[in-house]
Amino acid sequence: MDALAPAYGTGVLLLIAAAAVALLLVLIIVVRLHAFIALVLVSLLTAVAAGIPLATVPEALTSGFSSTLGSVALLVGFGVMLGRLLEATGGAQVLADTLVSRFGEKRAPFALGVAALIFGFPIFFDAGLVVFLPIILTVARRFGGSLLYYALPAAGAFAAMHALVPPHPGPVAAATLLRGDIGVVLLVGLPVALISWYVGVYLFSRWIGARVDVAMPDLLLGQQRDAHGDAPGDATAGTTGDGAGGTATATRTTAPPSFGLVLALLLLPMVLIAGNTVVSTLIQAGVLDSNGFADALILLGQTPVALLITLLVAIATIGRRGRSLAQTTSLIDDALGPICSIILITGAGGMFGGVLRTSGIGEALTSSLGGLGIPLLLQAFLIATALRVAQGSATVALTTAAGLIASQADGLGNLQVALLVVAIAAGATVLSHVNDSGFWLVSRFFGMDVKTTFKTWTVMETTLGLSAFALAALLWPLAGAIT
Secondary structure (H helix, E strand, C coil), X not given: CCCCCCCCCHHHHHHHHHXXXXXXXXXXXXXXXXXXXXXXXXHHHHHHHCCCCHHHHHHHHHHHHXXXXXXXXXXXXXXXHHHHHHHHCCHHHHHHHHHHHHHCCCCHHHHHHHHHHHHCCCCCHHHHHHHHHHHHHHHHHHHCCCCHHHHHHHHHHHHHHHHHCCCCHHHHHHHHHCCCCHHHHHHHXXXXXXXXXXXXXXXXXXXXXXXXXXXXXXXXXXXXXXXXXXXXXXXXXXXXXCCCCCCCXXXXXXXXXXXXXXXXXXXXXXXXXXXXXXXXXXXXXXXXCCCHHHHHHHHHCCHHHHHHHHHHHHHHHHHCCCCCHHHHHHHHHHHHHHHHHHHHHHHHHHHHHHHHHHCCHHHHHHHHHXXXXXXXXXXXXXXXXXXXXXXXXXXXXXXXXXXXXHHHHCCCCHHHHHHHHHHHHHHCCCCCCCCCHHHHHHHHHCCCCHHHHHHHHHHHHHHHHHHHHHHHHHHHHHHHHHC
């Protein structure tokens, strides 16, 4: 739904926006109302308060919800099913073990980070952390030193991929709200995630590990993962907060997949999506004529189609190892139920952002920041940072910030929109603290108190976000020149 003529002046609209965000925080943090219900309720109240005609309020609500959900649901669903197959068949263990053996003892932390980066493509942050926890602790116990040397590179890798790279819901929703090309966002977000991980996470972990000694926690200490990737006797292993887990059943007796096969499965969607982007760009530039073969490559490289193909290949190659098709279907079906909440919250975040945009609040906010001489890229970063600090969820910060600045992104090229998504994701990453579930996951799993978690995890998330924003800022002038 397009933006309507504002019913009030800029000052009143900004006050409504501030009140809406404050109410949202009170409902989620203080009242502890479910985030989905809180977002829908606040979206409804904001639409009415901002003067959107009552007859068009339902359209204003469903428009932002459906447009966000239409892209997010497919990508998240296929991504979490692929991640579950890799975890349950032992693919994650093979990936980590192979990289550690090839990189050597001295570079074991780097190897764990690389494994987490690769595995983090289809799996969410908390799921990846749970899956990799026994691997991290096993490697840390084997080589010694502060746990931070091994824990932060892996945890930071999952955080970087979750915030910056589709098919994760935050960047997908932001790209959708900004009307960008998800393929371009992927091709830009991936190298930015890799570089910012190395600078903001890996180098930082080496520095902080030499200064803060975190001992091995009792959690899972000494336990090995079984063929399903679960730790025996541990109630959390094999289950995740976002649905990429599920409870493992019978022990698998077949050999796990090879490293090459796991790597190929994770690279397959990247290749297909890259082919779509390259062919589309060549056609737009007039270098290549549109024909049946080119159109087929474009279709296969659409992100949902690419992930569907990858999932089918994964089912055929690793999902059927020691299982019937019915058992494999049951395995991935178990992964879908728990992600319903994440998908609905993401859609509701898009609803809230859509209401802010339709009512003119988003344009009022961005024009106010622009009137202060703040460039659009920095506006995106600052708005996302404020939302991240205020309510904790990186995904909500991504979707809401994207909705707020969407009107300012009209007319930008795909590369500029992709960098805008990176800037928003960077702001939605920094300053993780006590209202962020990831903060508590890291604190609990790695046996750190709150003060130590602030000194390590919070600072690392901030260096990661600042590194990503710095890269976006460096590339912004070039993107403008190309456009």
